[in-house]
Amino acid sequence: MSNDRKTPMLDDLEKGKWPSFAKEIKKAAARSDTAKDLLGILERSYKDRVTHWKHGGIVGVLGYGGGVIGRYCDLPEEFPGVAHFHTVRVNPPSGFFYTSQALRDLCDIWDKYGSGLTNTHGSTGDLIFLGTQTDKLEPIFSELTAKGWDLGGSGSCLRTPSSCVGMARCEFANIDSMNICHELTHEFQDELHRPAFPYKFKIKVSACANDCTASVARADLSIIGTWRDNIRIDQAEVKNYAKSKNINIQEEVVDMCPTKCMSWDGSTLKINDKDCNRCMHCINLMPKALRPGKEKGATIMLGGKAPIVTGALMSWVIVPFMKLEKPYTELKELIRKMWEWWDEHGKNRERIGELVDRMGMRAFLEAVGLPPVPQMVKAPRTNPYVFWKAEEVK
Amino acid sequence: MSNDRKTPMLDDLEKGKWPSFAKEIKKAAARSDTAKDLLGILERSYKDRVTHWKHGGIVGVLGYGGGVIGRYCDLPEEFPGVAHFHTVRVNPPSGFFYTSQALRDLCDIWDKYGSGLTNTHGSTGDLIFLGTQTDKLEPIFSELTAKGWDLGGSGSCLRTPSSCVGMARCEFANIDSMNICHELTHEFQDELHRPAFPYKFKIKVSACANDCTASVARADLSIIGTWRDNIRIDQAEVKNYAKSKNINIQEEVVDMCPTKCMSWDGSTLKINDKDCNRCMHCINLMPKALRPGKEKGATIMLGGKAPIVTGALMSWVIVPFMKLEKPYTELKELIRKMWEWWDEHGKNRERIGELVDRMGMRAFLEAVGLPPVPQMVKAPRTNPYVFWKAEEVK
Amino acid sequence: MADKPKRITDLGSPDYNKFLPPVIAKNYGKWKYHEYINKGVMKHVSETGDELYTVRVATPRLCSTDFIREMCEIADKFSGGHLRYTTRHNVEFFPTKDKVEPLQAELKKRGHLVGGIGYGISNVVHTQGWIHCHTPATDASGVVKAVMDELHEYFTTKTLPARVRIALACCLNMCGAVHCSDIAILGIHRKPPRVLKETFANQCETPTTIAACPTGAISPDPATKSVKIKEERCMYCGNCYTMCPSLPLADATGDGISIWVGGKVSNARGPARMSKLAIPFLPNNPPRWPEVVKAVKHLVEVYAANARKHERMGEWIERIGWERFFKLTGLPFTYQHIDDFTFARESFRMTPTFKWE
Amino acid sequence: MADKPKRITDLGSPDYNKFLPPVIAKNYGKWKYHEYINKGVMKHVSETGDELYTVRVATPRLCSTDFIREMCEIADKFSGGHLRYTTRHNVEFFPTKDKVEPLQAELKKRGHLVGGIGYGISNVVHTQGWIHCHTPATDASGVVKAVMDELHEYFTTKTLPARVRIALACCLNMCGAVHCSDIAILGIHRKPPRVLKETFANQCETPTTIAACPTGAISPDPATKSVKIKEERCMYCGNCYTMCPSLPLADATGDGISIWVGGKVSNARGPARMSKLAIPFLPNNPPRWPEVVKAVKHLVEVYAANARKHERMGEWIERIGWERFFKLTGLPFTYQHIDDFTFARESFRMTPTFKWE
Ligand code: SRM
Ligand code: SRM
Numbered sequence A, B: 001m002s003n004d005r006k007t008p009m010l011d012d013l014e015k016g017k018w019p020s021f022a023k024e025i026k027k028a029a030a031r032s033d034t035a036k037d038l039l040g041i042l043e044r045s046y047k048d049r050v051t052h053w054k055h056g057g058i059v060g061v062l063g064y065g066g067g068v069i070g071r072y073c074d075l076p077e078e079f080p081g082v083a084h085f086h087t088v089r090v091n092p093p094s095g096f097f098y099t100s101q102a103l104r105d106l107c108d109i110w111d112k113y114g115s116g117l118t119n120t121h122g123s124t125g126d127l128i129f130l131g132t133q134t135d136k137l138e139p140i141f142s143e144l145t146a147k148g149w150d151l152g153g154s155g156s157c158l159r160t161p162s163s164c165v166g167m168a169r170c171e172f173a174n175i176d177s178m179n180i181c182h183e184l185t186h187e188f189q190d191e192l193h194r195p196a197f198p199y200k201f202k203i204k205v206s207a208c209a210n211d212c213t214a215s216v217a218r219a220d221l222s223i224i225g226t227w228r229d230n231i232r233i234d235q236a237e238v239k240n241y242a243k244s245k246n247i248n249i250q251e252e253v254v255d256m257c258p259t260k261c262m263s264w265d266g267s268t269l270k271i272n273d274k275d276c277n278r279c280m281h282c283i284n285l286m287p288k289a290l291r292p293g294k295e296k297g298a299t300i301m302l303g304g305k306a307p308i309v310t311g312a313l314m315s316w317v318i319v320p321f322m323k324l325e326k327p328y329t330e331l332k333e334l335i336r337k338m339w340e341w342w343d344e345h346g347k348n349r350e351r352i353g354e355l356v357d358r359m360g361m362r363a364f365l366e367a368v369g370l371p372p373v374p375q376m377v378k379a380p381r382t383n384p385y386v387f388w389k390a391e392e393v394k
Numbered sequence C, D: 001m002a003d004k005p006k007r008i009t010d011l012g013s014p015d016y017n018k019f020l021p022p023v024i025a026k027n028y029g030k031w032k033y034h035e036y037i038n039k040g041v042m043k044h045v046s047e048t049g050d051e052l053y054t055v056r057v058a059t060p061r062l063c064s065t066d067f068i069r070e071m072c073e074i075a076d077k078f079s080g081g082h083l084r085y086t087t088r089h090n091v092e093f094f095p096t097k098d099k100v101e102p103l104q105a106e107l108k109k110r111g112h113l114v115g116g117i118g119y120g121i122s123n124v125v126h127t128q129g130w131i132h133c134h135t136p137a138t139d140a141s142g143v144v145k146a147v148m149d150e151l152h153e154y155f156t157t158k159t160l161p162a163r164v165r166i167a168l169a170c171c172l173n174m175c176g177a178v179h180c181s182d183i184a185i186l187g188i189h190r191k192p193p194r195v196l197k198e199t200f201a202n203q204c205e206t207p208t209t210i211a212a213c214p215t216g217a218i219s220p221d222p223a224t225k226s227v228k229i230k231e232e233r234c235m236y237c238g239n240c241y242t243m244c245p246s247l248p249l250a251d252a253t254g255d256g257i258s259i260w261v262g263g264k265v266s267n268a269r270g271p272a273r274m275s276k277l278a279i280p281f282l283p284n285n286p287p288r289w290p291e292v293v294k295a296v297k298h299l300v301e302v303y304a305a306n307a308r309k310h311e312r313m314g315e316w317i318e319r320i321g322w323e324r325f326f327k328l329t330g331l332p333f334t335y336q337h338i339d340d341f342t343f344a345r346e347s348f349r350m351t352p353t354f355k356w357e
C-alpha cells in the first residue's frame, strides 16, 4: 500500500474472487513511482468519474512510425509520475507461446525502464508495456531487439497480426494459422513499422469457422480455414458418442445443423456434404467422430471494423477458397494489390472496408482481379439502381 | 382490322392462347379513331422500341385536382387520334364487385366519349378509361356522377384505397376490409380529390397476413387483419384431413410452421398459440379444421413504396393490434395525425415512409402518439449512435 | 344558369352492398371454409351451410368495352348479373352449382381461359408500357402476352409447388408489386439522359431536377442555362426525366428488361420479402421478346423441378442457397448482381459459411 | 560512433517454434481430438497417440511483472517452462498428466482461478478505460472486476447452455469485439462536446474535425476561429474529440454504460452476427457499478433458465423473438432501441407476423 495515496475505491476492488487489477497496480507501485501515481490518478478518476488522460502526442523510436502510444495525464503536478505514461507495444510470438525465460527477459527490461505494468495482451494482440517516459523509449527498444523482440504496430500501418493456436494444439485447424501469421508479420515489416496507409489495417488468422481470434469482427483482413471436400466420419466413434449418455445426436447435432444436411438413424450418421456450409457445429460436438475434410485452404474475407464513422462492419467473403501453402505467395500478392488500391483511393482515416462500401464491390474486385461469385453475397441486390459500363451497352 | 394501318407486329400478338390486348385495341379501333391511332402509334413503338408518349400536362375536371392523367403523343400529325390520350380514373366499389347493369352504364359513357378501351383495373385499383381528349372530361364526369360514380385519385393526394374480397367471400377475413376501404374512401374525399400532400398516399386493406392486396409492398398505409387469441381447431376435421390422401400434416403443416409451435401425434393437433405469429400457413392448408381466433383486429403498417428515390420500402409495423369497429374512429384519427406530421415536415415528393426514414421512427411515433414496442423491429439497433433528449440526461 | 343541374362531386365509391350477389349478402362474414373444385373453380361454404361457387377467368387487363359487355352478358346468363374483378385483373363469376359446368363450357367455347386459382401462375400484374406512359424502357402488355402465351397452362391446368406471382413494370417506378414478386420483369434503361439544352430552361426547374437524382449525378450548367450529368454516377433510373422532359433517356438499343426472383408479399411460412436480381439484361425484341419468354419459362421449370410443395420461389432459393440457384439455372453471376447503392453492405455475406455450389 | 552496436530493427515476431512445448512441436498439425477434463483442464490427443494437457488460468490482463514472474515460476515447476496466453487474456500451462492435479492445487492455493474452458463465461475482453485512454466514457478494468467478482463461478464451476462471451469497450471506438459479443458492456457519452474556443485554433484543423462527424453536426464558426455543433444532430460518438482535443465531451453525470446482447463471432449453427441494444443507459457508479453488475447477472440468469443446450444468446433470442426477450427480462423497450442511423429501415419489422409477447 503506497503510503502517501488514499485510494479507498481501488482498495475495495482488491477484494473478491476475480484476479484484481488494483492489486496488480499496487504490486508495481511498490517499486515504481509511475505505478504509484497511476494508482492516485485512477482513484481521482473514480471520484471525478472522468478520465484524466490527455491526447497522446507523437512519440516513438528512431526509424519507426509506430509501436508506441503517447499518453500524458492532465494533472502532471499532482501526479508527476504519470506526466508521461506512454505504452510500448511488443510484437508477441504467433499463438502467444512463451517460455518463462523469454517472459523474464521482458519483465527485466520493463522493470528497469517502466511502471512494471503490462497488458497481456492488448486486443489487437501486442504484449503491452503500460507506462513509461519518452526518454526511456530508445533504451527499451535496444534492449528488446538485443533479446530478439520487436515493436508492434500503431497508427496508419499494418498492425500486429494475430492468430489462433491452430495446428499447435487444435484438431479443427485447416490452415497453419500461426505460421501464416508469422510469415505475414515478417513479409510486411516495413508496412508495420512505417505507417503509410490511409488508416490502420489489421489481419487475424483463424484456422476454422469457430473464429477464435474474432477476426470477422476485429480485422480488416480475416483469414478463415476451411475445406473443399467432405467431413471425415468415423462411424465407430459416432456410435461411441451415441452410447455415451452425454450427447443426443438427433437433437443436439442433426437438428441443430443449419443446412439440415445430416441424418441419423441410430447407427449411421450421414452428411450430404454438398449442402454442408462447414459451420463446425457437428465437428465441435463430436471431435472424435468427425473431422474437417482433407482438401484444406482458407476463405478470405475483408472489411471487419468498429463503428466509427459509417457503422461497424463484419468482414465480407472476397475469396471463397484459396489454397494456403508456404510461402503463401498468392495471399501476399492479393494483400499487396488491395493495399495499392486502398492507397490510391482511400481518404485519410478511411478503412479499406469503408472504401469498398463507398466505391462499390465492383471497383474493388476489378482492381485486385477477383471475379464476382455468389458466395460474396447473402443474396443478389434488391435495389434496381444498376450501373453499366458504356462498353457493356452495345 | 383497321384498313389504313399496317400493324404486323401487333397482329402477331393476336395469336396465342392468352387473351390478347391487341385484339382488344382492334375491337375498339373499329369504333374509335382514337383507338385506331393508338394501334398505329403502338406499332410504331414496336418498330422504334421507344415510347411515343410525352409528359402529361395538367388536365382535370372542375373542382378536382386529380383523377385524370394527361397524355400527349409525340407524333400528333401522324396519329391525330392520340394527340390527346388522357386517362380517367373511376373509383370502383370495394372488392371490385359489379353488376352487369353498372358495367354497361360505364361502357356506354366510355363508348360515347372515349376510345372504348379500359384497364380493369389499374394497379392502385381504379377502373381506368384509357384515352380521351380534354374537352370530353367534363361531360364524362357529369355522366359518371349522374350514375353514382366518381373519379379516383392522382397526383399528391390520397389515392384510391383498395381492399381484398374479405368478408364477402373469405373465411380467413379478420376485419371487414371492404367496409373499411369504403369508409376511408368516403371519410377522406377531400384529401382524395384535392391534392395537398407532399406526395401520393396509398391505402390497401387485406383482411389477413396472406395480404391479397399486396399492401405491404404497394401502400403507404397497410392494414392487415389479425387476431389476439388462439387459432380455433376442429380436431374432427383435422382427422379428416389426416385420413384424406392429399395432405401430410407432419411434413406440410407442422414442419413448415415458421415458429415450430405446432405438434401432431397422428390424432391430435396442438398449437402453442403463445409462439404462433399468425402467418396463416396452417390455416391456408386446412381451412375446414383451422380458423383464425375470435378476438379480431388489425396490424397497422406504414411506408410501403416503390424504389424511387431512396430505394423500395415494405411497410413497417407501427400498431401491432388495433380493434377495428365501425366507424373506425381510432384509425381515422391516427391517419389524420400522420398526415399532419407528414404535411409539416415532408419535402416535395417525399413519401411518408421516406420521411420516417429521414427523421427517425422516434420523431414519427412522438408526433402521432404511438409508444415504441418490440413488434416494430426485427431486432433492436446494432448501431451505437444513440440520441438522447437533453431532459433525459439528468 | 339557375336551371343547370347542381354539380355533384365527392361521391366517392358506390356502395358495394348494391353489387353483392344475394348469397354473399346473406353470408357476409360467415364463410367457414373453401375447397378448390379445379384450377378455375372453387367453392366457399358458409356457417349457414350456404355454398358459393366462383369461376375465375383471365382478362388482358387492357379491355375494350366489347370485352366488358361480353362479361356482362355471361354474368346475366350464369351469375345473376353479378361479377367481380380480382386484385390480379381476373374476372370472377358466381354461378349456382348447376350452372358451374355450363358456364365453364361457355367460357371455353368463347376462347376464354378459366383458371388462376391455387398453386400455379395467375394473371401477370403489369403496367402501361408503350401504350400510355412516357417513361417506359419496354412495353408491358406485349411482354405479358408473349410470356403467358407460353405459360398459360400454368393458369389453366398445370400446378406448381406453390403460387408463382409474376409481375411486370416498365420502369423503375415499378407501378405494381414488382419489387415483391416470385418473378419480376422490369424494364431498364442503360444509357444516361441526353440533355436537351435548348428546351431545358422553359420545361424544367434546375433545383427540382437536381434533387430528383438518387446518386447526385446532376449539377447545374449555368453556361447553357441547363444541367450536366456525371455519367459515371448515373444509373439511368429516369427520375430526372420524370421531373424534366428535357432529359430523355429512352434508347432503342440501351433499353431492355431485367429479371428478378424470390420476392413475395404473403407472410405464410415466413415474412414478405423483396425480389432479387437474377438476370441483369435481356434485349427488347418485340413483338414476342423471345429471350424474356425463354428466361421466365426456364426459371419456372427449374423451380417446378426442385422446390418442395408450398415453397414459394424465394423460400426454395433460401433453402438451397443462392450459390446453387445460379448453378441450377446456369445463369451467370455478374458485377451487376452485387448491390452498390446505400445499403449494399447489408447484402454482403459476412460469414465463411456458404455452399461451394 | 563507429563502435556503437549496429541498430537492429524490423525483427518482427520471434520464431514461435522456439517456444513450443516438445509435445506440441512433435505433434504440430497432428492433433486428432480433445476432451474436457473439467472447466479448467482439457486434453488433446494426437494421431501419434501423444497427449497434451492444458490448464487454463484467469488473469486480470493488466498484470504487474510480479504476476508474470509468478506465472513463469509455475511454468518452470509444472509446465517445462512453457506457457501461452489465449486470445481472451487467460494463461495456459501444459503439465504432463501426473502434474495436472498438483498444478491445479498450486494455482488454487495461490488464489488463482482455474477455468474458462467449455460452456461458461471466460475472461472479459476489455480495454483501457480510465487507466490509459483519453476518450473513455467509463472505466474498463474496474467494471470487469466488479462483474466477474459476481460471475466468477461461471468461469470456474458453473456451466451455461453455451459459451457466453462478455466484452467491454469504454467508448464507441470499441477496441475489441464488443459489437459481436453475447453480452457487450459499452461506455457511452450522452452530452455533446463543449467547444474550447480559446485552444481550438492551435490544437485542431477545422476540415478534419468537421469531416470526423458521422452525422454532419459540426460546421465552421469563423467568428471564433473554431466550430459550432448542431446539438440535435450530435449523438456523442466522440470522434470529433479523437481528432480535436478542444472538443471534450466526457461528463461525470452524462457518461455511463449501455448493454448490448446477442452477438457472436463463431459461425456454428448460424452466421456471426452483431450485438443488439438491450439497456440504453446505466450510470457510472464506481467502484462496483452495482447497476451494471445486476443487469449483466440478470441477463445471464434469464438466458441460463431459458436457452436450449448449444444455443448462444443471440440464437436463443432469435428463436423466442425479441418481443419475448423484453418480456422475460422485464427490460423496458424505449425509443433508443429503434435504430435511426443510415440503415435504420433494414432493422424495422416489415411483416405483420410477430408474437404478442
Ligand atoms: C490498446 C488497445 C485496447 C486494449 O486495451 O487492448 C487499443 C487502444 C486504443 N485504440 Fe483501439 N485499441 C486496441 C484494439 C482495438 C480493436 C480490436 C482489435 O484490434 O482486435 C479495435 C476494433 C477493430 C478496429 O480496428 O476497427 C479498435 C478500434 C479502435 C478505433 C476505431 C477504428 C474505426 O475505424 O472505427 C479507434 C479510433 C481511431 O483509430 O481513431 C481506436 C483508437 C485507439 C486509441 C489509440 C485511442 C485513440 O482514440 O487514439 C487507444 C489507445 C488507448 C491507450 O491509451 O492505450 N481503436 N482498437 C488495443 C490495441 C492493443 C494492441 O496493440 O494489442
Ligand atoms: C396506371 C398505373 C399503372 C397501371 O397500368 O395500372 C400507374 C401509372 C403511372 N404511375 Fe404509378 N401507376 C399505377 C400504380 C402504381 C403502383 C402500385 C399501386 O398503387 O398499387 C406503384 C407502387 C407503389 C408506390 O406508389 O410506390 C406506383 C408507383 C409509381 C411511382 C414511384 C413512386 C415512388 O415514390 O417511388 C411513380 C413516379 C412518380 O410518382 O413520379 C409513378 C408514376 C406513374 C405515372 C403517373 C407516370 C409518371 O411518371 O408520371 C404513370 C402514368 C402512366 C400512364 O400514362 O397511365 N407510379 N404506381 C397505376 C395506377 C392505376 C390506378 O389508379 O389504379
Ligand code: SRM
Residues within 6 Å of the ligand: B095, B163, B164, B165, B166, B169, B170, B171, B172, B210, B211, B212, B213, B214, B284, B285, C034, C042, C085, C086, C087, C088, C089, C090, C116, C117, C118, C119, C122, C123, C125, C162, C163, C165, C177, C180, C181, C182, C263, C264, C265, C266, C267, C268, C310, C312
Ligand atoms: C381473389 C383474391 C383476392 C381479391 O380480393 O381479389 C384472392 C383470393 C384468395 N386467396 Fe389470395 N387472392 C388474391 C390475391 C392474392 C395476392 C396479391 C397479389 O398476388 O398481388 C397474394 C399475395 C401474393 C404474394 O405472396 O406475393 C395472395 C396470397 C394468398 C395466399 C398465400 C400464398 C402463399 O403460400 O404464400 C393464400 C393462401 C393459399 O394459397 O392457400 C391465398 C388464398 C386465397 C383464397 C384461397 C382465400 C379464400 O379462402 O378465399 C382465395 C382464393 C384462392 C386463389 O387461389 O386465388 N392468397 N392472394 C386475389 C386473386 C388474384 C388472382 O386473380 O389470382
Ligand code: SRM
Residues within 6 Å of the ligand: A095, A163, A164, A165, A166, A169, A170, A171, A172, A210, A211, A212, A213, A214, A284, A285, D034, D042, D085, D086, D087, D088, D089, D090, D116, D117, D118, D119, D122, D123, D125, D162, D163, D165, D177, D180, D181, D182, D263, D264, D265, D266, D267, D268, D310, D312
Ligand atoms: C484458446 C483459444 C484459442 C487461442 O488461440 O487462444 C480457443 C480454444 C478453443 N476453442 Fe475457441 N478458443 C479461444 C477463443 C475463441 C473465440 C474468440 C473470442 O472469444 O474472442 C471464439 C469466438 C467467440 C464467439 O463466437 O463470439 C471461440 C469460439 C469457439 C467455438 C464456437 C462456440 C459456439 O458454439 O458458437 C468452439 C466450438 C465449441 O465450443 O465446441 C470453440 C472451441 C475451442 C476448442 C475446443 C478448440 C480445440 O479443439 O482445441 C479450444 C479449447 C476449448 C475452450 O473452451 O476454450 N471455440 N473461441 C481461445 C480461448 C479463449 C479463452 O481463454 O477463453
Ligand code: SF4
Residues within 6 Å of the ligand: A164, A165, A166, A170, A171, A172, A173, A174, A177, A206, A207, A208, A209, A210, A211, A212, A213
Ligand atoms: S479457430 Fe478453429 S482451429 Fe483455431 S483454435 Fe479455434 S477452433 Fe481451433
Ligand code: SF4
Residues within 6 Å of the ligand: A256, A257, A258, A259, A260, A261, A262, A271, A275, A276, A277, A278, A279, A280, A281, A282, A283, D269
Ligand atoms: S459443419 Fe455445420 S452445416 Fe456442415 S454438417 Fe456439420 S453442422 Fe451441418
Ligand code: SF4
Residues within 6 Å of the ligand: B164, B165, B166, B170, B171, B172, B173, B174, B206, B207, B208, B209, B210, B211, B212, B213
Ligand atoms: S387477404 Fe386474407 S382475408 Fe383477404 S382475401 Fe386474401 S386470404 Fe382472404
Ligand code: SF4
Residues within 6 Å of the ligand: B256, B257, B258, B259, B260, B261, B262, B271, B275, B276, B277, B278, B279, B280, B281, B282, B283, C269
Ligand atoms: S399460423 Fe403460422 S405460425 Fe401460427 S401455428 Fe399456423 S403455421 Fe405456425
Ligand code: SF4
Residues within 6 Å of the ligand: C127, C128, C129, C133, C134, C135, C136, C137, C169, C170, C171, C172, C173, C174, C175
Ligand atoms: S412502371 Fe414506369 S413506365 Fe410503367 S406505367 Fe409505371 S411509371 Fe409508367
Ligand code: SF4
Residues within 6 Å of the ligand: C192, C193, C212, C213, C214, C215, C216, C217, C218, C229, C233, C234, C235, C236, C237, C238, C239, C240, C241, C249
Ligand atoms: S437517370 Fe436517374 S441516376 Fe441518371 S441522372 Fe437522372 S435521376 Fe440521376
Ligand code: SF4
Residues within 6 Å of the ligand: D127, D128, D129, D133, D134, D135, D136, D137, D169, D170, D171, D172, D173, D174, D175
Ligand atoms: S474503447 Fe475507446 S476509450 Fe476504450 S481504449 Fe479504445 S479508444 Fe480508448
Ligand code: SF4
Residues within 6 Å of the ligand: D192, D193, D212, D213, D214, D215, D216, D217, D218, D229, D233, D234, D235, D236, D237, D238, D239, D240, D241, D249
Ligand atoms: S461527438 Fe460525434 S456526433 Fe457529436 S459532434 Fe462530435 S463527431 Fe459529431
